[in-house]
Every structure is written in C-alpha cells, then in structure tokens.
Amino acid sequence: MADFAPDHAGVTPMNLRTAKVAVKRIAEFATAKTAPLLWHRRRGSLVVLMYHRVLPPGDPRLEVEQPGMYVHPATLHLHLRTLKRHFQPVRLDHWIRAARDNAPLPERAFAITFDDGWADNFEYAYPLLVAENVPATIFVVSDLVGTGRLFxxxxxxxxxxxxxxxxxxxxxxxxxxxxxxxxxxxxxxxxxxxxxxxxxxxxxxxxxxxxxxxxxxxxxxxxxxGDSGSPRTAELLSWDQIREMAGSGLVSIGSHTRRHTRLSDALTPETLHDEIAGSRHIIESNAGCEAPLFCYPNGDATANVRSIVSEHYQAACSTLPGWHGVGADHYMIRRISVHQDITCDETSLLARLSGWI
Ligand SMILES: [Zn+2]
Structure with missing residues (x-):
C-alpha cells in the first residue's frame, strides 16, 4: 500500500503559496485578455481609480506605510499609459458636470483620484500626470495641509x-x-x-x-x-503645492473633511457640517480654486451624511468597488482601488479593472 500512499511530504506551506500565486496569475492573464473585449458594451461608463501615495522603492516613508496605501512612480506611469490605451482621460468634476447636463460623454473614460493629500503626489505623481497629460483629483484634509502633522x-x-x-x-x-x-x-x-x-x-x-x-x-x-509628532520630511501637501497643481488646470482639489474624521450619525450635526461644509470653505479660500467634489474618509457614509454632502457638493467618492455610470448615484461614486502589491503590471491592472477577480 505504501507504493500508492499520497506523498504529503512534498506539500509545504511554501509550495501551496507558490501554487496559489500561479493560479492567480493564470486567472489574471485570462481576465486581462478577455475583459477588455467586452468593454465596448459599457458606453458612457467611467472608471475612477483610487490612489493614495506615490513613493519610490526604498523611500523611508514606506517603512511605516500599509501595503494598500501606495504605488511606485514607475507603476503609476505604467497605469497611465495602459489606461490611455483603453479609456479617455477626464477630470472627474468635468465628467460629472457633463453627465448632469446630459452633455455628450466619452465612450469610455477614466478619472484618477488621490486620497488624503500626500506631498508625494506633488513630488512623484504630478510630473507624470503632466507628462502624460492626464487630469486628476486630489482629496485633501483641509486642517492638515502644510502642518507637518500626520494621520x-x-x-x-x-x-x-x-x-x-x-x-x-x-x-x-x-x-x-x-x-x-x-x-x-x-x-x-x-x-x-x-x-x-x-x-x-x-x-x-x-x-x-x-x-x-x-x-x-x-x-x-x-x-x-517624547515624540514631537513632526515627521522627518513634510509628508502632506502644502498650500503652495496645491495652488501650483490647481493652477495648471490638470489637477482639481476636492475635500476629504477637515480632520479625516470618519463620518457617522454618532457625530453632532455641528461637527458633520463643519467637517463637510467647513472643509470646502477652507480649501477654496486657501487654494484659490473651486472644490466641488467630496470624498468620504474610510468610505463611511450614512444616508444622513450623504444628504448633507449633497447640499454642499456636486458629487462624492466612496470606496465601493466598481465602475461609475451616468445613471448611478453621483454621491456614492464607485472606485477601483489600486496599489503596488496587486497592480504592479499591465496584466494585473487590466484584471483588476474588470472587477471579475
Ligand atoms: Zn483618506
């Protein structure tokens, strides 16, 4: 019987992990090849990508960062070039305005968003956006801009x-x-x-x-x-950097509340109003541009929160996954979250965009 006994000796956690990675890679490859063939059916759709930080390998700021929070600059560049081959780049506020006005929309569009207002967006992402002529929206936390404080x-x-x-x-x-x-x-x-x-x-x-x-x-x-709280380098955007990017017309600035407060009905109406409407006022007076878009910290939004947001903004981004469409709720815009560990090449990005895996 020993001749026919299964050989468990060779099945190690490492082998299993390698096998899982291989299966995932095959699925990604198949999806990346087939999903784009069906995208012609999704006329008038908008893919909104959600980024946070853009930092190069070895940057000390990555030492205490969560894996889902960053891409490397080369990865962002690859994403922009890949996206442009399949979709038309649009500024999110422009697309929303056109959708609301029943104006003509691109057949398939993509919009780039960055959450939190990290200084690396100016340092590493902005030059790439300019080079590729791709617009983006950066959602800043008004009270942390230029302070040297951190989340x-x-x-x-x-x-x-x-x-x-x-x-x-x-x-x-x-x-x-x-x-x-x-x-x-x-x-x-x-x-x-x-x-x-x-x-x-x-x-x-x-x-x-x-x-x-x-x-x-x-x-x-x-x-x-005995930690003073000041980071080694300025981690969040300054108003000067924000003004420069907004002045280019390529980058729009949106609100991500005053203090990155997760919005819930447990907060007082005054606090909700302050976080939602107050942040727009601060951004517009300091950045010298309109801030018509909002983004819910952590994606948290109740019906009440959405209703207050709708009184003060043109639209709002959620963290719900998927594509956005003309008829969808503009106060719960779905986004595709992309980060280095899951979308480091063209195949994994296209598979991610499909939403199938
Ligand atoms: Zn955030």
Missing part, C-alpha cells in the same frame, strides 16, 4: 516602531501602549516583527474605536516616548 495610522506605525526599538516586548506594560493588547490579534514583540502586513492588521483592528479615541491614544503614546 493616526502612520503616527501609530512610527510610534510602535520607536517604542519597540526602545522597550521591545516590555512596551505593552506601559499604560499608554497597553490597549494594543486588547486587539484580537498577535502584536509585535520586536521592531523586526512589525512588518507592513502586521501593521495593516493592527490599524484595521484599531478602527473599531472612534477617531477621537484613537487620536488621543496616539498622542498619549507620543508623549510617553
């Missing part, structure tokens, strides 16, 4: 790395860091264990609590480690 997930990553370097596993016996033990997941006991995937899980696990709680925790952690 809590990046601050958390920096502080964890710093704290682990100083205290290793004893870090969690400090009262300011003890809450991390209550997350339902393994936490790193050394700086080496804090890889991007684990940081991603910690950030997503922390989101069970509201923004005010998380910001207060991060501030307490920073105070304990």
């Amino acid at each position: 809590w997930p990046e601050r958390l990553g920096t502080l964890l790395r710093q704290g682990l370097a100083q205290h290793a596993a004893k870090l969690y016996s400090l009262s300011e860091f003890a809450w991390l033990r209550t997350l339902d997941m393994p936490i790193p006991s050394s700086e080496r264990e804090l890889d991007p995937e684990l940081l991603d899980r910690i950030v997503n696990g922390a989101k069970r609590d509201d923004d005010a709680t998380l910001c207060a925790r991060v501030e307490a952690m920073a105070a304990r480690l």
Whole structure:
C-alpha cells in the first residue's frame, strides 16, 4: 500500500503559496485578455481609480506605510499609459458636470483620484500626470495641509516602531501602549516583527474605536516616548503645492473633511457640517480654486451624511468597488482601488479593472 500512499511530504506551506500565486496569475492573464473585449458594451461608463501615495522603492516613508496605501512612480506611469490605451482621460468634476447636463460623454473614460493629500503626489505623481497629460483629483484634509502633522495610522506605525526599538516586548506594560493588547490579534514583540502586513492588521483592528479615541491614544503614546509628532520630511501637501497643481488646470482639489474624521450619525450635526461644509470653505479660500467634489474618509457614509454632502457638493467618492455610470448615484461614486502589491503590471491592472477577480 505504501507504493500508492499520497506523498504529503512534498506539500509545504511554501509550495501551496507558490501554487496559489500561479493560479492567480493564470486567472489574471485570462481576465486581462478577455475583459477588455467586452468593454465596448459599457458606453458612457467611467472608471475612477483610487490612489493614495506615490513613493519610490526604498523611500523611508514606506517603512511605516500599509501595503494598500501606495504605488511606485514607475507603476503609476505604467497605469497611465495602459489606461490611455483603453479609456479617455477626464477630470472627474468635468465628467460629472457633463453627465448632469446630459452633455455628450466619452465612450469610455477614466478619472484618477488621490486620497488624503500626500506631498508625494506633488513630488512623484504630478510630473507624470503632466507628462502624460492626464487630469486628476486630489482629496485633501483641509486642517492638515502644510502642518507637518500626520494621520493616526502612520503616527501609530512610527510610534510602535520607536517604542519597540526602545522597550521591545516590555512596551505593552506601559499604560499608554497597553490597549494594543486588547486587539484580537498577535502584536509585535520586536521592531523586526512589525512588518507592513502586521501593521495593516493592527490599524484595521484599531478602527473599531472612534477617531477621537484613537487620536488621543496616539498622542498619549507620543508623549510617553517624547515624540514631537513632526515627521522627518513634510509628508502632506502644502498650500503652495496645491495652488501650483490647481493652477495648471490638470489637477482639481476636492475635500476629504477637515480632520479625516470618519463620518457617522454618532457625530453632532455641528461637527458633520463643519467637517463637510467647513472643509470646502477652507480649501477654496486657501487654494484659490473651486472644490466641488467630496470624498468620504474610510468610505463611511450614512444616508444622513450623504444628504448633507449633497447640499454642499456636486458629487462624492466612496470606496465601493466598481465602475461609475451616468445613471448611478453621483454621491456614492464607485472606485477601483489600486496599489503596488496587486497592480504592479499591465496584466494585473487590466484584471483588476474588470472587477471579475
Ligand atoms: Zn483618506
């Protein structure tokens, strides 16, 4: 019987992972070849791509960044050239206005969006947008522009790395860091264990609590480690950079609230109004351009939130996946999220755009 016994000895987790990668690659290849053949049926459709950061390999800013947050400049360039072969580039606010006015629309269009207002958008993405003549919308967080401050997930990553370097596993016996033990997941006991995937899980696990709680925790952690909160380099856009890009006509600036607050009905009506309408006022007075588009932080939007947004904006982007169309809800624009680890070449980008896998 031994001759016919299955040989489990050769099946290792590594082999399984390699096999899964190979199957995924074959599926991507087949999808990338067939999906575009059907796109002629989607007349009047708009593909909106969602980016965050654009940073080159080895940039120190990637050390505490989640994998889903960035593409490398060469990847963005490849995306722009690939997209132009299949779709017409449009500025999102222009396309929305045309759709609302029943004006003629391109047969198939794509619009680029960047969330959060990272300085690397100016440094690495803007030159590529100019070179390829592709418009984009950057959704900025009005109160963080030009301040040198950061969002809590990046601050958390920096502080964890710093704290682990100083205290290793004893870090969690400090009262300011003890809450991390209550997350339902393994936490790193050394700086080496804090890889991007684990940081991603910690950030997503922390989101069970509201923004005010998380910001207060991060501030307490920073105070304990004596961290001033100033990043080594300016991580977010300045008003000068925003004005330069907006002045080109190629980039439109949209609102992503005042403080990147996740919008829910638990917030007071005053706070919601301030985050939604207040941010537009600040952006328009500092950037010298109109800001007719909004983007929900973390994609969070209730019916009430959408209703307030619709009073103050022409349209709003969600994080729901898929294509947008003329008849779709302009206050819940679907987008395709793209990042380095899943769309690093033409095949994976086209497969991603199909929405099939
Ligand atoms: Zn955001």
